[in-house]
Amino acid sequence: MKLNSLKLTYFKNYDALEANFSSGINCLVGKNGMGKTNLLDALHYLSMTRSALNTVDGQNIQHGESFFAINSVFEVADQELRINCYFEQGKKKVLKVNGKEVDKLSDHIGRLPSVLITPDDTEIIKEGSEVRRKFFDSVIAQHDRSYLEALIQMQRLLKQRNSFLKQNDGKLNINRQLLDVYDEGLLPLFQQIAKRRQAFIEEFTPYFIKNYAQIFEGKETPSIRYRSDVVSEDFELQFKEVFQKDILLQRTTKGAHRDDYVFALNDRAVKKFGSQGQQKSFVIALKLAEYDYLKTLKGLSPLLLLDDIFDKLDDERIHRLVSLLTDEERFSQIFITDARKERSEAFFEGKANVQFYEIHDGQLK
Amino acid sequence: MEYPSKLVEQAVEEISRLPGIGKKTALRLALHLLKQPESQTAALSESLKDLREQIKYCQTCHIIADTEDCTCQTPSRDTTVICVVEDTPDVLAIRNTGQYNGLFHVLGGRISPMDGIGPDQVKIDSLIARVKQSGSEVKEVILALSSTMEGDTTAFYITKMLKETGVKVSTIARGIPVGGELEYTDELTLGRSIATRTLFSAD
Ligand SMILES: [Zn+2]
Numbered sequence: 001m002k003l004n005s006l007k008l009t010y011f012k013n014y015d016a017l018e019a020n021f022s023s024g025i026n027c028l029v030g031k032n033g034m035g036k037t038n039l040l041d042a043l044h045y046l047s048m049t050r051s052a053l054n055t056v057d058g059q060n061i062q063h064g065e066s067f068f069a070i071n072s073v074f075e076v077a078d079q080e081l082r083i084n085c086y087f088e089q090g091k092k093k094v095l096k097v098n099g100k101e102v103d104k105l106s107d108h109i110g111r112l113p114s115v116l117i118t119p120d121d122t123e124i125i126k127e128g129s130e131v132r133r134k135f136f137d138s139v140i141a142q143h144d145r146s147y148l149e150a151l152i153q154m155q156r157l158l159k160q161r162n163s164f165l166k167q168n169d170g171k172l173n174i175n176r177q178l179l180d181v182y183d184e185g186l187l188p189l190f191q192q193i194a195k196r197r198q199a200f201i202e203e204f205t206p207y208f209i210k211n212y213a214q215i216f217e218g219k220e221t222p223s224i225r226y227r228s229d230v231v232s233e234d235f236e237l238q239f240k241e242v243f244q245k246d247i248l249l250q251r252t253t254k255g256a257h258r259d260d261y262v263f264a265l266n267d268r269a270v271k272k273f274g275s276q277g278q279q280k281s282f283v284i285a286l287k288l289a290e291y292d293y294l295k296t297l298k299g300l301s302p303l304l305l306l307d308d309i310f311d312k313l314d315d316e317r318i319h320r321l322v323s324l325l326t327d328e329e330r331f332s333q334i335f336i337t338d339a340r341k342e343r344s345e346a347f348f349e350g351k352a353n354v355q356f357y358e359i360h361d362g363q364l365k
Numbered sequence: 366m367e368y369p370s371k372l373v374e375q376a377v378e379e380i381s382r383l384p385g386i387g388k389k390t391a392l393r394l395a396l397h398l399l400k401q402p403e404s405q406t407a408a409l410s411e412s413l414k415d416l417r418e419q420i421k422y423c424q425t426c427h428i429i430a431d432t433e434d435c436t437c438q439t440p441s442r443d444t445t446v447i448c449v450v451e452d453t454p455d456v457l458a459i460r461n462t463g464q465y466n467g468l469f470h471v472l473g474g475r476i477s478p479m480d481g482i483g484p485d486q487v488k489i490d491s492l493i494a495r496v497k498q499s500g501s502e503v504k505e506v507i508l509a510l511s512s513t514m515e516g517d518t519t520a521f522y523i524t525k526m527l528k529e530t531g532v533k534v535s536t537i538a539r540g541i542p543v544g545g546e547l548e549y550t551d552e553l554t555l556g557r558s559i560a561t562r563t564l565f566s567a568d
Binding site: 153156157159160161163164166167175177178180181182184185 | 476477478479481483484514515517518521522525526
């Protein structure tokens with residue numbers, strides 16, 4: 001998969017940008033605040049139908065304007081694919097593929113798979129379980145439509161069940177019939193989602209271990225363990241047992257929405273014991289494994305978007321990454337940003353297929 | 366927007382509360398009314414006032430009516446079957462198919478706690494009472510609700526509540542697109558859905 005051209009209109013700090021890109025490495029350099037990350041975000045938008053940085057679409061419109069547009073031409077399996085996205089303040093977002101409007105935005109997810117690596121990714125390790133679920137859910141959802149649908153359905157049912165519990169205001173004589181309707185909808189979804197997550201981690205782990213070894217040469221064995229109440233045999237019983245607790249706390253306390261993933265190096269939690277370098281390598285390996293996994297499953301190379309990934313890495317690890325990324329067999333097109341032009345120039349020196357673009361105030365040179 | 370007068374602004378404010386009408390359209394409508402004879406605006410406000418004050422809902426099926434005895438009292442209708450819909454436009458859509466001659470029951474919405482609509486905010490209790498009070502005259506309840514998660518929730522809930530009555534509960538076949546509202550489905554598809562309805566099971 002390859003992005004040939006991109007046009008941005010009033011998207012974030014871009015007035016009017018038109019650019020052509022080539023296969024291989026497209027290196028976007030320029031000072032911070034000039035719009036490097038926003039350009040990657042526009043590409044993420046085309047893939048996931050939303051911004052990775054700000055999900056309030058109105059705030060992605062350039063100040064003082066009333067709409068934004070992202071127009072693009074991709075090449076997917078020798079076919080030209082025109083993806084256009086348009087959002088006008090107060091209106092429904094419109095996404096068109098080869099001129100035809102997509103009915104449901106979620107139907108588009110997975111058409112242009114993408115992997116975005118940013119400096120904030122260590123949140124996956126440091127923050128709460130929600131961030132980890134979100135990460136792995138997006139990997140699975142990009143190639144498994146029924147999983148995405150189950151997930152959307154579960155979230156909606158949970159929202160209704162929780163609203164119902166809130167309105168009930170802690171009273172124990174709740175309308176049990178309605179609660180049962182929600183529970184009968186949720187239980188099979190919890191099972192379906194947990195089974196998929198469990199199977200996924202088994203499929204995904206080999207990709208991850210391989211990538212970690214390539215970036216961080218060491219003796220540690222990394223691991224990911226999926227942790228969920230739902231997979232235990234008596235989950236249904238457990239779920240029913242906490243129903244009074246749910247009523248009192250006015251939320252759903254058990255279910256797949258509480259699942260977590262535990263990251264470890266030699267069985268020691270990375271969150272607690274990992275150094276900054278280990279944590280950063282861990283998440284880069286997670287993301288590159290996502291890339292390999294999606295590529296294998298979808299049979300096409302995802303867009304690889306790397307935002308400022310050299311930051312806080314020592315020279316040796318940057319060298320390793322650069323030689324990884326310049327493997328043309330593995331990556332067909334990469335977008336990478338760096339605030340320090342001379343650093344990227346030095347590390348990529350002598351490598352074929354690297355293009356530099358300078359970004360200054362929403363303009364590309 | 367700047368308005369030439371406080372009165373115009375007030376009118377625009379009220380008109381633009383209507384669905385699908387923005388401030389610009391509201392302003393155009395307000396100025397249009399000012400150009401028409403005064404009697405016309407009086408007739409409009411009078412009819413809106415009458416609509417709100419005099420409209421009746423049938424006590425039995427909750428269809429909008431001018432009087433409290435509505436078509437559900439017409440002897441020519443098949444009184445052994447009740448079709449449950451969310452709103453009045455759905456009744457009209459199903460009538461227009463010509464495929465259904467039974468009774469209706471208008472819920473007035475669907476269960477959605479996040480929108481503040483619980484089972485008590487829709488006419489479910491009155492449906493259960495209606496089935497019970499009919500003795501065993503009502504043999505079948507057809508659920509013709511939208512195929513959204515909330516429509517499904519409402520359907521499952523009603524089925525649970527009707528269980529003890531022993532009445533047969535069926536649902537119209539879903540040739541209707543997901544999230545689709547009955548009202549917008551074409552007559553042919555809707556007619557076929559009613560004809561080929563299937564038994565609904567909550568278990
Ligand atoms: Zn009636």
